[in-house]
Amino acid sequence: MSNGTLILMRHGESEWNASNQFTGWVDVALTEKGTAEAVRAGELLVEHDLLPDVLYTSLLRRAIATAQIALDKADRHWIPVVRDWRLNERHYGALQGLNKADTLEKYGNEQFMLWRRSYDTPPPAIDVDAEYSQSNDPRYADLDEVPLTECLKDVVERLIPYFTEAIAADLKAGKTVLVAAHGNSLRALVKYLDGISDEDIAGLNIPTGNPLRYDLDDQLKPLNPGGTYLDPEAAAAGAAAVAAQGQQK
Ligand SMILES: O=C(O)[C@@H](CO)OP(=O)(O)O
16 A cells, blocks of 8 residues: 655755855755755656645755745645754754865864764764854754754654654655755655665765655555655766765865
8 A cells, every 4th residue: 555655855055055064953045056946846846746735844944945935836835834843954063164175174084974974973062152053042942952963863863753753644644745854864764764774874965956756655665765856867966966075165
């Protein structure tokens, strides 16, 4: 038996993607290119006859805006929306705001890649009072503790229970569910859906603004393992560009 359809969408290019800065929970806006990617994502949804019934987003404007622009393009701007911090990007700790190329140069490739892509090594914690800390951000006032850093494992631990409880209920009801989130929160979700090992997930990169469709069985296992990008060519180029971040200024 098949369930609803899950569409994962990373936000379009953000200002800090463009300036090559670690972003995490810092709430940066889309660039013009990112806005255009969101429009294209909406066109792709229409072309593939994938009209979402419900939207789940993080609490960050780059995901919120991407989803709204794409849904507007698909004439689905009116669907119910659920926003939850559990879909937020991985908190990048003290690296938030730093330039990726400078960080690579300063710490070397091994340390840089451990922080960026290892499963369980978090970056150094950010100071509660640092410029790019979220500790006093009112949108997180209900959290017991606002993260000071996170590794991908921490994201899996906060996000997967939310997926299997909240998002899965809509999928089991046969809905087409759009999840608008981030490079690393979507890596956590794809890791779970496709059963990717802690080691192999290091090699997986999610491109910006390219919807990734999963058809799931009643156990929420993908009928199309790895998912299907609506624009596969752009997805391959986009994922390669993410993988190479830090290599150039
Ligand atoms: O900076 C970030 O928050 C993420 C996503 O843009 O970057 P990376 O791909 O290096 O984990």
